[in-house]
Amino acid sequence: MRIRFLASCFAAGVCLAPGYLGAAETILLDEIAIRGEKESPQEESLTIREVRESPAKDIGEALQRVEGISCVRKGAIANDIVLRGFQRDNINVLVDGVRLHGACPNRMDPPAFHYDFAQVEDVFVLKGPYDVTNPGGLGGLVQVKTKKTEKGFHSDVNLNYGSYNSSNDSATLSYGTDRYDALGGYAFKFSEVPRSGDGKLITDIYPSTSPNRYRPDAIDSKAYEIHTGWAKFGFNPTDTSRTELSYSYQDASHVLYPYLKMDADYDRTHILNWTYKVEKISDVLTDLELQAYWNKVNHVMDDSLRESSRPTARITRLYSMLTDASTQVVGTKLKGTLAIGSGTLKTGLDYYNRTWNALNVRAMYTQAVPYTTLNMIPDVDVDNFGLFADYELPLNEQFTVQAGIRGDLTWVNAAALNNASALRNSTDFGEVSGNVRLTYAPVSSLDIFVGLARGVRTPDPEELYISVPAAPPAVSWQGNPGLNPTVNHEADLGVKYAGEKFYVTGTIFYSDLTDFVNFSSVSSTLKSYRNIDASMWGAEFGSQVSLPFDLYLRGSLSYTEARNKDGNRPLSEIPPLRGLVSLRYDVDSWFFEVAENWAARQDRVDSGLNEQPTGGWLTTDLKAGINWRSLSVYGGVNNLLDKQYYSHLSYLRDPFAGGVGFKVPENGRNFYLTATYKF
Ligand SMILES: [Cu+2]
Numbered sequence: 001m002r003i004r005f006l007a008s009c010f011a012a013g014v015c016l017a018p019g020y021l022g023a024a025e026t027i028l029l030d031e032i033a034i035r036g037e038k039e040s041p042q043e044e045s046l047t048i049r050e051v052r053e054s055p056a057k058d059i060g061e062a063l064q065r066v067e068g069i070s071c072v073r074k075g076a077i078a079n080d081i082v083l084r085g086f087q088r089d090n091i092n093v094l095v096d097g098v099r100l101h102g103a104c105p106n107r108m109d110p111p112a113f114h115y116d117f118a119q120v121e122d123v124f125v126l127k128g129p130y131d132v133t134n135p136g137g138l139g140g141l142v143q144v145k146t147k148k149t150e151k152g153f154h155s156d157v158n159l160n161y162g163s164y165n166s167s168n169d170s171a172t173l174s175y176g177t178d179r180y181d182a183l184g185g186y187a188f189k190f191s192e193v194p195r196s197g198d199g200k201l202i203t204d205i206y207p208s209t210s211p212n213r214y215r216p217d218a219i220d221s222k223a224y225e226i227h228t229g230w231a232k233f234g235f236n237p238t239d240t241s242r243t244e245l246s247y248s249y250q251d252a253s254h255v256l257y258p259y260l261k262m263d264a265d266y267d268r269t270h271i272l273n274w275t276y277k278v279e280k281i282s283d284v285l286t287d288l289e290l291q292a293y294w295n296k297v298n299h300v301m302d303d304s305l306r307e308s309s310r311p312t313a314r315i316t317r318l319y320s321m322l323t324d325a326s327t328q329v330v331g332t333k334l335k336g337t338l339a340i341g342s343g344t345l346k347t348g349l350d351y352y353n354r355t356w357n358a359l360n361v362r363a364m365y366t367q368a369v370p371y372t373t374l375n376m377i378p379d380v381d382v383d384n385f386g387l388f389a390d391y392e393l394p395l396n397e398q399f400t401v402q403a404g405i406r407g408d409l410t411w412v413n414a415a416a417l418n419n420a421s422a423l424r425n426s427t428d429f430g431e432v433s434g435n436v437r438l439t440y441a442p443v444s445s446l447d448i449f450v451g452l453a454r455g456v457r458t459p460d461p462e463e464l465y466i467s468v469p470a471a472p473p474a475v476s477w478q479g480n481p482g483l484n485p486t487v488n489h490e491a492d493l494g495v496k497y498a499g500e501k502f503y504v505t506g507t508i509f510y511s512d513l514t515d516f517v518n519f520s521s522v523s524s525t526l527k528s529y530r531n532i533d534a535s536m537w538g539a540e541f542g543s544q545v546s547l548p549f550d551l552y553l554r555g556s557l558s559y560t561e562a563r564n565k566d567g568n569r570p571l572s573e574i575p576p577l578r579g580l581v582s583l584r585y586d587v588d589s590w591f592f593e594v595a596e597n598w599a600a601r602q603d604r605v606d607s608g609l610n611e612q613p614t615g616g617w618l619t620t621d622l623k624a625g626i627n628w629r630s631l632s633v634y635g636g637v638n639n640l641l642d643k644q645y646y647s648h649l650s651y652l653r654d655p656f657a658g659g660v661g662f663k664v665p666e667n668g669r670n671f672y673l674t675a676t677y678k679f
Helices: 002-014 024-038 048-053 061-067 461-465
Strands: 045-048 069-072 079-084 091-095 120-127 140-146 152-162 166-178 179-192 223-234 240-257 261-280 283-302 321-340 343-362 372-395 399-414 426-440 448-459 474-478 484-497 502-523 527-546 551-564 578-586 588-597 617-628 631-638 670-678
Touching: 002 484, 024 045, 024 502, 024 527, 045 048, 048 061, 048 120, 048 631, 048 670, 061 069, 061 079, 061 120, 079 091, 079 140, 261 527, 321 372, 343 461, 372 461, 399 461
Parallel strands: 091 140, 474 527
Antiparallel strands: 045 120, 069 079, 120 140, 152 166, 152 670, 166 179, 179 223, 223 240, 240 261, 261 283, 283 321, 321 343, 343 372, 372 399, 399 426, 426 448, 448 484, 484 502, 502 527, 527 551, 551 578, 578 588, 588 617, 617 631, 631 670
16 A cells, blocks of 8 residues: 555655754655655655654644644644544544544544654555545544664654643663564653633633633643553564564543543553564465454543532532543454556455443432433444455556445444433444545656545444433433434545655545534434535645755645535534645754744534634744754744634534633643654
């Protein structure tokens, strides 16, 4: 697959060392060359260099610089990736092919939250439903690749300190020979509560009468504290085979989510991944890979830091509401690459089982029995079995055609429904997805991509079975066990014009969405999920240019527009027109960069969820860095002019909104300094 080829390009050259003496200029040119010449217009990438140079707290935030990507920000960390207008299970976010789902029904812990930067080598983004090697992902794929172990002794130490007493420190140590290798790492992340441009804490946003406001002693407490440890072992039984086993454990505690009415006590995550790969088996079978993985997340959230938990006759515990959630995914995949005719066939099969259970207790649920335990996510099991094939055939020097097909069978069962007699407790789906892609390169500097695809994703356990009953006039939140899978028929056109020192790329897409899962009102006291027909279109523009005098210019624009065809109104939570321009002076040993980030006003809002327009904004970031031998030091200031501004995706929609006009502001002026030492 192209992604793997790109990853090895990066591994071989680009990402080896931000600290490699004299490589800074070459690194940028290599990045431009790879993005210009090797990536299709549908593909984007983010290198760990770009992540390390930024003050981003997690992968979701770091990816925002990539055209077409935004994120839902619920607090100081745990940003949830939005690709074009697609979010949640509409996109696949995988790490080394591992499917991991967060445990929180409110997505406090999106998949990428459970990994630390220090584990990551690079991130690839494929826009549109063009990956048939994984189930779901009708909007696209975000594939995170973890670090490879190099030969010999190596170490990588990162120290970061920034505004709000934030830090992100990590160390990895590795040793490798031709035969075996081992890598271990540890990372620590911490921050106090950030302040927005008006000088107020981002926790200090609720009206003084709101029960959801933070208690005085909690409003300025720590925003998060996260410890991550990991190890990876590799063994090469022969020159053409390799097996790898990796394990990672993360403990996140006291994570504040001003966007929501509760905060996380803890998230504890185990991730185990095993792969075995054999190459050059025969002339026909060029490689074969077997993977098995397991991961588990335990997550507890409550309102103990909010006024809503103050003791009363009814509130007799430290909280008035608490959710205890856990999820687990077990998966396996076998895939092979075959040389058939003059083309290449990638084919395989995969299976995963996901379990998800969330218990909710509330003092207020019933008058008679406070703190009754409810099955919020009622112990749901999902089994998915899939078969896939993708054939790539170069027709001549100029044309390459690719076609992929995938079939999936999915079974879903809810073991602990609150009202088992009233609802169906199991469902199953059989779906086919596929695509055809044509790449045309009339001259070597020009790439034209045309794609047609059918992407499918099954409703998730929350959409099917979530149950948070409430006594009217409070609004109940109830899943819909009769949901159909969402089908995306998408057309993409992409053009890339590139040379050794620049690329300019433009993409445009149109999605016709049948049975899109939409959250909306059923009545004044019930919100649920419904299948609707919707459409989405959008365009992205990206460029990176090497100019004279060691200057580098980067610019991007992203736009998505989405319509609820049944309701004849915009779809909710769609990012506005957004852009980025940066100018960088970069010589071998140091760089300086100024960047302007811009978003237009979003007034295409969904009246069905009382969605509010969000004003446009413009912010300025500065950063500089030096590379000396194995040491790199980066520093910068984001939001230089201390603007008070909001991302359109930064508040929860009705009926769970924090208040009228309530939004979580973005950070005000903030500084950071990072030192990385690598040998
Ligand atoms: Cu939660």
